[in-house]
Amino acid sequence: MDVKYDLSSYVRVLKMASTPSWNEFSQVSKVAGAGVFLVGLLGFIIFAIMTFIPGGA
Template structure:
């Protein structure tokens, strides 16, 4: 592992990175939020199904 080589690659990546525009940020936030809600909904549906099964929760 060559430390100077690693540092230069990190600096190069940081130079290429840019702050997202408000539109990009809102789109990513919406998609991430929708994913969180979807996973929660699936978990809730599984919980409801298990609660009504004999010997469930």
């Protein structure tokens, strides 16, 4: 593994990266928040179903 090659690839990626605009950041935050909410809701629904099934958790 060549250290110089690794550092140059990191520098190249950092040069290509840019700070997102407020609209882009807001949109990504909303999508991520909706995903977290949906996964939590799905887990709660599974938990609620398992508590009503005889012999469940």
